[in-house]
Amino acid sequence: MGVLDAVGIQFCNECNNMLYPREDKVNRVLLYQCRNCELNVEAERPCIYVNKLISTLNEVKQINTDVVMDPTLPTTSHINCPQCNANQAVFFQSYSTRKDAKMNLFYVCKICRYKWTCSKSMNSRLIAVSLRSLKVQNVSVVGSGLMGAGIAQVAAQTGHNVVLNDLNDAALGKAQKGIEKSLGRVAKKMGDEGAKFIEDTMSRITFTTSVEETAANADLVVEAIVENLAVKQKLFADLEAGASAKCILATNTSSLPVSAIGANLKDTTRFGGLHFFNPVPMMKLLEVIKANDTSDEVFQAMLDWGKAMNKTTVKCIDTPGFIVNRLLVPYLMEAIRLVERGHATKEDVDIAMKLGAGHPMGPLQLADYVGLDTCKFILDGWHQEYPDEPLFNPVETLNKLNEEGKIGMKSGEGFYSYKKK
Numbered sequence: 001m002g003v004l005d006a007v008g009i010q011f012c013n014e015c016n017n018m019l020y021p022r023e024d025k026v027n028r029v030l031l032y033q034c035r036n037c038e039l040n041v042e043a044e045r046p047c048i049y050v051n052k053l054i055s056t057l058n059e060v061k062q063i064n065t066d067v068v069m070d071p072t073l074p075t076t077s078h079i080n081c082p083q084c085n086a087n088q089a090v091f092f093q094s095y096s097t098r099k100d101a102k103m104n105l106f107y108v109c110k111i112c113r114y115k116w117t118c119s120k121s122m123n124s125r126l127i128a129v130s131l132r133s134l135k136v137q138n139v140s141v142v143g144s145g146l147m148g149a150g151i152a153q154v155a156a157q158t159g160h161n162v163v164l165n166d167l168n169d170a171a172l173g174k175a176q177k178g179i180e181k182s183l184g185r186v187a188k189k190m191g192d193e194g195a196k197f198i199e200d201t202m203s204r205i206t207f208t209t210s211v212e213e214t215a216a217n218a219d220l221v222v223e224a225i226v227e228n229l230a231v232k233q234k235l236f237a238d239l240e241a242g243a244s245a246k247c248i249l250a251t252n253t254s255s256l257p258v259s260a261i262g263a264n265l266k267d268t269t270r271f272g273g274l275h276f277f278n279p280v281p282m283m284k285l286l287e288v289i290k291a292n293d294t295s296d297e298v299f300q301a302m303l304d305w306g307k308a309m310n311k312t313t314v315k316c317i318d319t320p321g322f323i324v325n326r327l328l329v330p331y332l333m334e335a336i337r338l339v340e341r342g343h344a345t346k347e348d349v350d351i352a353m354k355l356g357a358g359h360p361m362g363p364l365q366l367a368d369y370v371g372l373d374t375c376k377f378i379l380d381g382w383h384q385e386y387p388d389e390p391l392f393n394p395v396e397t398l399n400k401l402n403e404e405g406k407i408g409m410k411s412g413e414g415f416y417s418y419k420k421k
């Protein structure tokens with residue numbers, strides 16, 4: 001872009017008009033001020049990017065695609081990119097000196113950086129939605145394993161500032177490599193913009209072993225550590241001690257009661273469940289769980305954040321397995337029982353469910369993918385809790401494979417072998 005005056009564009013929370021940056025010279029801080037109402041707020045960051053546009057026929061060409069990194073700009077998930085179809089675009093209004101010029105909105109895709117414009121017809125709704133989702137900007141993720149790394153990656157991809165926490169540097173190093181690898185798979189579909197996309201995304205993630213640093217500036221903390229009630233409860237006590245009063249605390253548990261995990265918090269209204277699916281970058285669903293005390297405001301903010309993460313959200317109360325796992329656990333276990341009874345081979349069960357029910361993986365493949373240790377852990381827990389429910393009865397083959405250390409893809413063998421030949 002040529003040499004243009006610097007102006008950050010943000011929209012007013014009160015009346016949806018544009019906010020203008022202004023320097024408070026006495027206190028030396030950057031402010032955003034509305035020219036329509038009284039709103040006058042301190043900018044979250046003392047920095048604005050250049051995205052002023054000259055209203056000419058070539059407006060779109062003049063947009064600097066670096067605006068996707070501008071933390072002051074809203075992001076919409078309600079419009080799909082005409083080039084790559086992703087629904088994560090930053091948007092802003094045109095600046096025009098001509099009286100007769102229509103007000104246009106300009107979009108830049110956060111994924112492939114395609115630039116486009118369209119008229120302002122739908123913008124009130126768009127802006128309202130985006131402002132709500134912007135409430136959560138700083139996301140901390142605790143546990144950098146399979147799920148935590150994926151959640152951190154998607155949060156960073158969608159423009160959040162992310163802190164990723166684990167117990168030691170070895171775990172964080174592994175997570176970093178995993179995220180880079182996954183981003184590489186996404187980026188290879190982006191052509192020339194791919195390398196920059198990886199760099200930008202990685203630059204938004206801070207890796208730490210400090211719980212204090214994890215809690216300090218977070219608007220939302222998502223916990224994805226080991227599936228153990230006491231360990232999770234202790235972590236949340238530590239997080240609550242270091243987090244701001246309005247920080248939302250959420251668990252990604254697969255099988256434990258959400259309310260029990262948050263039971264010892266001083267403020268249980270800010271706590272709920274955010275259940276992601278593996279692999280997080282690919283799976284489009286997020287289950288949002290209202291625990292016993294989750295406030296309506298917190299629940300809405302979690303739903304909004306799910307959209308900002310580019311996931312489709314479904315709501316569920318705090319019931320075992322929520323929606324997906326309540327149906328998936330019996331289904332996977334019934335598939336194993338069917339093979340145990342000798343009614344069909346494991347290969348045929350998997351083919352049948354792929355081709356006959358349209359599933360991307362058959363149930364035994366999926367059990368291997370999830371991990372047979374995880375499957376057993378969930379089943380045993382539910383069997384203990386609900387001994388009269390035959391769907392949760394122990395499954396012999398599952399126990400045997402676990403005893404043999406064949407716990408699925410991650411160990412190289414489960415129902416199938418994944419060893420490189």
Ligand SMILES: CCCCCCC[C@H](O)CC(=O)SCCNC(=O)CCNC(=O)[C@H](O)C(C)(C)COP(=O)([O-])OP(=O)([O-])OC[C@H]1O[C@@H](n2cnc3c(N)ncnc32)[C@H](O)[C@@H]1OP(=O)([O-])[O-]
Binds near residue numbers: 182325329332370374
């Ligand atoms: C007792 C029971 C216990 C239940 C436990 C429940 C656990 C939990 O609570 C709930 C769950 O999560 S339940 C589990 C819920 N999960 C399910 O149900 C999963 C069901 N499975 C699926 O949806 C598909 O098989 C996959 C999406 C996994 C793979 O897709 P595919 O087509 O079969 O095979 P492909 O050839 O490999 O990949 C194709 C392309 O996809 C892309 N890509 C893939 N992974 C990526 C990543 N990590 N990053 C980035 N990109 C990734 C990539 O572009 C790749 O191309 P490339 O050229 O290779 O780079």
Ligand SMILES: NC(=O)c1ccc[n+]([C@@H]2O[C@H](COP(=O)([O-])OP(=O)(O)OC[C@H]3O[C@@H](n4cnc5c(N)ncnc54)[C@H](O)[C@@H]3O)[C@@H](O)[C@H]2O)c1
Binds near residue numbers: 166227374
């Ligand atoms: N694997 C799945 O398919 C899946 C899907 C949805 C939800 N979940 C849930 O997500 C959570 C994590 O599962 P995962 O598969 O990512 O596990 P994982 O074993 O891959 O990762 C867990 C990570 O948490 C770290 N950790 C343990 N205690 C910690 C602590 N006190 N502080 C910081 N880090 C700690 C471990 O070092 C490890 O890196 C579990 O609650 C699980 O039920 C798993």
